[in-house]
Amino acid sequence: MHTVAVLSLKGGVGKTTVALGIASAALRRGTRTLVADLDPQGNATSTLDPPYTDASLVDVLETPHRAVLERAIAASVWSDDIDVLVGSEELEALNEPGPDGRRLENLSRALDELHRLPLRGEPYELAILDCPPSLGRLTKSALVAADSALIVTEPTMYAVAGAQRALEAIEKIRDEHNPGLRPLGVIVNKLRPRSYEHQFRVAELRESFGSLVMPTGIPDRLAIQQAQGACSPIHEWNSPGAQEIALTFNMVLAKILRSNRAGRHRVNEPDEPEQASGTLHDVLPNASQKT
Ligand SMILES: Nc1ncnc2c1ncn2[C@@H]1O[C@H](COP(=O)(O)OP(=O)(O)O)[C@@H](O)[C@H]1O
Numbered sequence: 001m002h003t004v005a006v007l008s009l010k011g012g013v014g015k016t017t018v019a020l021g022i023a024s025a026a027l028r029r030g031t032r033t034l035v036a037d038l039d040p041q042g043n044a045t046s047t048l049d050p051p052y053t054d055a056s057l058v059d060v061l062e063t064p065h066r067a068v069l070e071r072a073i074a075a076s077v078w079s080d081d082i083d084v085l086v087g088s089e090e091l092e093a094l095n096e097p098g099p100d101g102r103r104l105e106n107l108s109r110a111l112d113e114l115h116r117l118p119l120r121g122e123p124y125e126l127a128i129l130d131c132p133p134s135l136g137r138l139t140k141s142a143l144v145a146a147d148s149a150l151i152v153t154e155p156t157m158y159a160v161a162g163a164q165r166a167l168e169a170i171e172k173i174r175d176e177h178n179p180g181l182r183p184l185g186v187i188v189n190k191l192r193p194r195s196y197e198h199q200f201r202v203a204e205l206r207e208s209f210g211s212l213v214m215p216t217g218i219p220d221r222l223a224i225q226q227a228q229g230a231c232s233p234i235h236e237w238n239s240p241g242a243q244e245i246a247l248t249f250n251m252v253l254a255k256i257l258r259s260n261r262a263g264r265h266r267v268n269e270p271d272e273p274e275q276a277s278g279t280l281h282d283v284l285p286n287a288s289q290k291t
């Protein structure tokens with residue numbers, strides 16, 4: 001099982017959209033996946049709409065035992081292959097700063113437990129951790145549990161500074177808690193490819209972070225909101241705009257699964273050459289603005 005944390009400093013940049021886009025790509029690929037909703041706003045849980053559970057991630061973070069996990073995980077409305085570790089607004093209370101004790105490791109313990117003894121049949125190949133909009137304790141516990149971390153940003157003025165802080169947080173957790181943690185990349189969301197300002201900000205990001213910036217950004221498209229409004233995976237939304245975005249999420253998923261070999265729960269796969277990263281410049285001129 002590979003565990004990827006999806007994070008950013010701010011709300012509204014597209015963490016949940018990216019987490020669900022990757023889950024949608026996983027569904028299309030037949031990759032059994034767990035989405036853990038760490039955001040007290042619970043948007044991932046709302047969209048994936050699992051049946052009522054009498055426990056949530058709050059209980060798992062308090063007591064990371066198998067019996068609690070069983071009560072806090074349910075199949076999404078999308079498919080039996082995409083499960084949800086359900087969020088709750090009570091998570092807010094766990095995000096406050098405090099002594100980083102045992103609890104910071106509890107999500108990691110819970111995922112270890114799922115790896116050791118899979119729930120309901122097939123083991124998960126992927127766990128996606130949808131983080132809240134801060135680098136508080138919830139995001140930290142996601143980074144402690146993760147094999148890799150994906151930073152989401154918009155192409156705006158403070159994008160470089162924000163991504164830098166997120167990378168520093170990743171480094172700190174790697175040094176102090178989780179030596180296997182790797183930054184998977186920085187993905188630019190809500191991109192308007194014809195906007196000179198956006199091109200400038202993307203160039204700035206590439207200058208600072210080089211190939212860590214994902215070669216393809218996610219365009220700003222109404223289709224994303226429409227699919228989310230209908231609780232539908234983006235891969236099943238039938239418009240040219242949605243299909244183009246779906247392809248981008250396929251690429252992100254492929255990158256995550258390639259990095260699997262470096263994960264803490266290794267899957268034995270034949271060696272695959274690392275795909276050379278293109279540049280955002282390479283893809284920007286081809287991206288269109290249709291929805
Ligand atoms: N690429 C995009 N194009 C259009 N709307 C988007 C895009 N990405 C996100 N959104 C919309 O922006 C809002 C915030 O996105 P969300 O994924 O919930 O952000 P976060 O999880 O970082 O708070 C949502 O209404 C979502 O539908």
Ligand SMILES: [Mg+2]
Nearest residue numbers: 015016039043
């Ligand atoms: Mg969110």
